Amino acid sequence: MIELHQVHKAYQVNGRDIPALHPCDLHIGRGEVFGLIGHSGAGKSTxxxxxxxxxQPSGGRIVIDGEDVTALDSQGLRRFRQRLGMIFQHFNLLSSKTVAENVGMPLQLAGELSxxxxxxxxxxxxxxxxxxxQAHKYPAQLSGGQKQRVGIARALATAPKILLCDEATSALDPQxxxxxxxxxxxxxxxxGLTIVLITHEMDVIRRVCDRVAVMDAGRIVEQGAVAQVFLHPQHPTTQRFVQEDEAVDADAQHADFAHVPGRILRLTFQGEATYAPLLGQVARRSGVDYSILAGRIDRIKDVPYGQLTLALTGGDIDAALACFQAADVHLEVLR
Amino acid sequence: MDAFFSHIDWYEIGLASLDTLLMLGGSLLFTVLLGLPLGVLLFLCGPRQLFDNRGLYALLSLLVNVLRSLPFIILLIVMIPLTLLLTGTSLGVAGAIPPLVAGATPFFARLVETALREVDRGIIEATQAMGASTRQIIFRALLPEARPGIIAAITVTAITLVSYTAMAGVVGAGGLGDLAIRFGYQRFQTDVMLVTVVLMLLLVQLLQSLGDRLVQHYSRK
Incomplete structure (x- = not known):
């Protein structure tokens, strides 16, 4: 649906090129919710x-729904934009128009309907x-959440196949x-709307996205299925985002666990395995005692997952590890 | 009380009031017609705006600044040849309107530029993202969003024009200011002075409260 080939962007500041986005390739499938996460200045907004x-890209090719976006002239670009929805962090509704007028605006601009x-x-x-x-109210009379709903309705007016979301929830309260x-x-x-959203909150990615790309200093440093990236983050930036989301300080936790005896390991469950009674089975079979040091059970979009940090003492620890390995879980031995 | 006002020629005052209103109405109309597009152009050519044209912006800015730095009384006199060319006379209401417009237009254009800058950039971006043409961005988004600011700018300009019309007597334009100078000042008729001052004051008050009311009516924030 959306393909980027070696797309890059640099801004001219005092005659010098300041790169905002290094050459990047990206492929977003039809009907996918794709998240771009990064700190401010990482290039996600660009x-x-x-x-x-x-x-305007400084180079590269962008193909969306079979159309080479980089080659469009201004008339073509206008037609193309009419088939693409976009919502914004600060909603960007026209304060001088009612809710209904705001929502109808893209259709009026296109001038095709009566x-x-x-x-x-x-x-x-x-x-x-x-x-x-609320059709006849003005945006100033609405709450933040209502304004964003108007923004969404406006973005969908021309029945686009793709919706771009620019930090759409960053100005809203958690509820x-x-x-x-x-x-x-x-x-x-x-x-079947394809959604591309940018955010700086891992929580947003976890709740709605199918795939995610992590950006840092104008580069995509990691991308993949949300569960993969979220549960097994590779790049330091990704690890930091995941820790922020879990409100865990890895260093402090490491220091805490220093006093705990036994082997320390981390188990990651996904899907139905999350609810399986694995710990008890393994404990009975191998005779180990376990204590749970940290843990979380939650959902990634619609899939449940669990992540537990355990300390194992006594019994046959190797047998326990073998049991875990044989089961449908991901095992990391931390110490 | 009657004795104090007995020397006043009320017919003369009526005529002068009418002249002032005609000068005000005529010059305000042309000021808005010329100043609004100029203000929009100034805004669009400004740094990081839709046209972003440094050269044109510098040129327009210079023109506006030069006209604004001329004292109006000088402008009145300097403009006489051009006024003759435009209206065929440099006298009366018609003779006063070109210099009034020349004096107020740059001022009004700057106010319009400022009002447009108050419009959230995000709104322009959102309108662009909908596939709007530049023309649609200006007429469907920028101007409606800046409407309260532009009405306030028209109000301030109208009041400035009232004070300019008072000087237009210098080129024989008539009006309340002219009456105040000729009778009130040069002939020591304090009563005429008092009446003209009160009338001008009422006019300014009326314009201001009308403008305020319109701004209020169109403000949705």
Whole structure:
């Protein structure tokens, strides 16, 4: 659906090229929710804006839905943008227009539908995001979550196949964030909408994304399925994001575990294995005692997962490790 | 009380009031017609805006600054040949309007530029992302969003024009200011002075409260 070939971007500052995005390749499939995560200045915002050419690439090729975006002239670019939705961190609604006028605006600009057809489509969209009653209010009269829903309805007005989300939940409180993410997941499921979102919160990635790319200093440093990247982070930046999400300080934890006797290992479960009674079985079979040092059981999008850090003492530790290895879990021996 | 005002020629005052209103209305109309596009152009050519044209921006800026730095009374006199060319007369209401417009347009254009800068960049970006043309961005997003600011700019400009019309008497334009100078000042008719001052004051108050009300009506923030 979206393909980037050696796309890069540099800004001219005082006659010098400052690279914002090093040459990067990326492939995003149809119907996928793809997350780009990075700290501010990592280049994720630039990358997102290259997709609808709010930023002009310095080189490389971008192909979206079979169309070479980099080759479009200004007329072609306008038509192309009309088929792409975008939502923003600060919503960017027109304060001088009502909710209904905001939502209908992309259709009015495109100028293809009659006034009545637009009004009907706007009604539909407002129903879809649960704001039918607010149609004649102005954005200033709405809460943050409601404003973002208007933003989403507006982005969907022209029935695009792709939705770009620029830090769409960063200005919202946790509860509202959950509701907006849920809405995005629904749209992805029900309309087959391809979603590209950027964020600096691993939590957002974990809750809605299928795949993720981690960005650091203008480069994609790691990418893959969310479960893979989240549970087995390789790059230091990714590890930091995961730790932030789990509110774990690895160094402090390491120091704490120094006083714990026995072997320390980390088990990672995914899917149904998360709920299997594995620990008891292994303990009985190998005669080890275990204590749980740290742990978390949660979901990645719709898949449950668990991650436990254990200390094993007594019994046949090698047999226990062999049992774990034979089971449907990922085993890391930490000490 | 009656005795104090007995020397006043009320007909004269009525005529002068009408002249002031005509000068104000005429010059305000042309100031907005010329200044609004100029202000939009200034904004668009500004750094990091849609056109981002340093050369044109510098040129327009210079023009605006030069016109704004001329005292209006000098502009009135310097403009006489051009006024003759435009209106066929340098006298009366028609003779006053070109210098009034020349004096107020750069001022108004700057205010419009400032009002447009107040519009959130994100709104321009969102409109671009919808596939809007530059023309649509200006007319469907920028101007509606800046409407309260532009109305406030028109109000300030109108009030500035009221004070400019008072000087237009110098080129024989008539109006309340002219009456105040000729009768109130040169002929020591304090009563005429008082009446004209009160009328001008009322006019300014009226313009301001009308402008405020419109700004309020169109503000949605």
């Amino acid at each position: 990358l997102l804006r290259l997709l609808n050419r709010l930023e 006034r009545r057809a637009i009004a009907q489509r706007v009604d539909e969209l407002l129903q879809r995001v649960g704001l039918a009653e 509202t964030t959950g509701q907006v993410l849920q809405l995005l997941a629904e749209l992805n499921r029900e309309l």
